[in-house]
Amino acid sequence: MRPSCSGTPASSSTSCAPGSATPIPEGRTVPIYDYVCGSCSARVEWLVPSWASPAPECPACEGPTSRRPPAPAIRRGAAPPVARSQAPRSWEGVGNGDREVITNWRRALDVRQEFERRHPEYAEHQEAVAAHEGVFERRPLTYRELAERATGTNDANQAAADAVRARTPGAPAVE
Template identity: 60%
Template sequence: MPVYDFACACGSRFEMMVPSWSSPAPDCPACGATTARRPPSPAMHGRAAPPPSMASAPQSWEGVGSGDRDTITHWRRTVEARQEFESRHPEHREQRDAIAAHEGRFERRPLTYRELATRAASDGNATRAAAEASRERRTGGAAEPA
């Protein structure tokens, strides 16, 4: 039996299972008057928001309340919900690159392995490439000469 929403002139609103749409509306449980069906609530129309993006997750120890269990549990569940959402809806998958460095000069803009490989492609020297990226972040623009 489907569940329908009903409203009464007295202001009472309630849900009730009835055999079908053509079944008569039940009397109001509050005042006993005749009721009328009302449109279902918006939640019944499938409006939903996706879980927060992975970019909104904390990136530091301080971001998880210095290890607060409740905060860590909340974010673990949030990330798992996002991963499950992305597995069902690949068109919403976010690009996530592995991080090579995230402290010091790289705190605000982490150095990804993709960026490191691109910088080191010419001579294969990852150490030089990381130093170049660090100099660039320190100056806020183009890399300084080595």
């Protein structure tokens, strides 16, 4: 005898997916699918036995629902697209100029640019770098910082020297 899924399940070893008359055996994984109602636009998630299962009725208005792609599929994966800072910066990094490698990186960076346009909170901060070696390896000296340091003296060399002293542990303080 097959357990009924209307109301309470017949035994503790089975449960029913909402909107389904098919019992789900204990220990079996059942996917959650997203549905949207065609009448009232309500969005719901249902546990259904398989992709081929019929779409359940809307719990709010009992109208017809249709399955939506899951959120990770909409964003092309659970993680944001590859960042520009992860792109290769050398000839060797692009496979010695391999067109296929370059094309793949261009496409990936175009996807990232569109992603950042839609989600500005994920945009990488970019500034022109004046120095990035030595004491500036971990925190590059940007032209903006250099200009701010040179505001009082109008001397970029003195401003760069001040930035070196500021980043060097144990260096005398700038007066």
